[in-house]
Amino acid sequence: MKATFHGHACFVLERDGKRVIIDPFLTGNPAADIGPDKLPHLDGILLSHGHGDHLGDAVALSQKHQATIVATYELAQFCSDQGATSHGMHIGGAHEFPFGRVKLVPAFHGGRVEGDKTGRYTTNPAGIVVTIGGKSVYHTGDTGLTLEMQLLAGRIDLMLVPIGDNFTMGIEDAVRAVEFVKPKSVIPMHYNTWDLIKADPQEFRRRVGNAAAVTILKPGESYTLS
Ligand code: NI
Ligand code: MN
Numbered sequence: 001m002k003a004t005f006h007g008h009a010c011f012v013l014e015r016d017g018k019r020v021i022i023d024p025f026l027t028g029n030p031a032a033d034i035g036p037d038k039l040p041h042l043d044g045i046l047l048s049h050g051h052g053d054h055l056g057d058a059v060a061l062s063q064k065h066q067a068t069i070v071a072t073y074e075l076a077q078f079c080s081d082q083g084a085t086s087h088g089m090h091i092g093g094a095h096e097f098p099f100g101r102v103k104l105v106p107a108f109h110g111g112r113v114e115g116d117k118t119g120r121y122t123t124n125p126a127g128i129v130v131t132i133g134g135k136s137v138y139h140t141g142d143t144g145l146t147l148e149m150q151l152l153a154g155r156i157d158l159m160l161v162p163i164g165d166n167f168t169m170g171i172e173d174a175v176r177a178v179e180f181v182k183p184k185s186v187i188p189m190h191y192n193t194w195d196l197i198k199a200d201p202q203e204f205r206r207r208v209g210n211a212a213a214v215t216i217l218k219p220g221e222s223y224t225l226s
Contacts, residue, residue: 001135003158007031007219008053008193011139011160012039015132018099020044022128022139022160025056031193033220036061043099047071048141049125050078050113053193059084070095070102074123078113091124100132105152107143109168129156135225138181142190145173149180157225159183159212162190163204164197171199175207185213187223 001015008031009023019042026032026039036057042065045058055075062069062084069079069086076088089095094103109125116122128139129152138152139160159181162168168190169177178186186208191199205214215223 001132001137001225002222003137003160003187003225004222005187005189005217005219006033009048009139009142009160009162009190010056011187011189012042013100013130013132013137015100018043018132020046020099020130020132021061022046022130023048023054023056023141024058024061025053027057029053029056029193031219033218036064041065042067044097044102045069046102046128046130046139047075047079048107048128048139049109049111050075050116050121050123051110051142052114054142055079055114062086068097070097072104072123072126074121075113078116078121082115091126094129100130103129103131105129105138106146106148107141108146109142109144137225138183140177142168145169145177145180147180149177152181154182156181156183157185158223159186160189161186163188163199163201164191164193165199166196168197171204171207174204175211178208178212183212185215185223185225187215187217 073088076086
């Protein structure tokens with residue numbers, strides 16, 4: 001499986017010609033390396049939560065690629081009501097899709113949905129565990145450090161973890177999160193998109209030490225899980 005970083009918290013996972021995108025914030029993302037029109041065909045769109053820097057281009061991409069948006073029930077409903085195809089789930093539930101298995105796990109964060117003028121789509125934010133071809137990727141979503149992460153200990157091949165602080169874990173807690181989850185490898189995310197979430201990924205890598213292999217990706221770069 002190949003994981004390509006597109007800036008902020010957006011990743012594309014690809015295997016055997018099937019592709020899923022997580023948190024497709026490309027339009028208006030100062031860190032994005034490509035626009036939404038440049039993405040190859042997508043089979044699925046996974047959303048951790050409804051904030052604008054995660055929901056991003058999801059609805060338009062769903063329509064363009066006939067790709068299903070997978071999210072918590074309320075956020076999925078919002079996307080459907082905007083004209084997307086969606087599949088609602090909730091924390092603790094897993095489902096098999098043609099591209100792989102998705103399980104939503106807890107994240108501690110805000111639940112507002114960008115563009116919802118009614119407030120009725122407000123939802124729990126989530127972390128996402130995607131299993132494709134026997135490899136499990138854990139995108140924590142936006143979250144603080146939580147003990148729930150320990151439930152995933154030893155079950156994750158690749159962890160995508162925020163280090164930018166202010167809205168999510170900073171480096172210190174992200175290092176503890178890696179200690180909780182014990183993934184084989186880690187890619188830091190959700191930093192340096194704006195000044196408010198400035199962080200040094202080299203410092204993160206140094207502090208993780210031997211606990212896991214940290215790969216620092218620039219937007220547009222890929223990591224292959226072997
Ligand atoms: Ni957020
Ligand atoms: Mn965010």
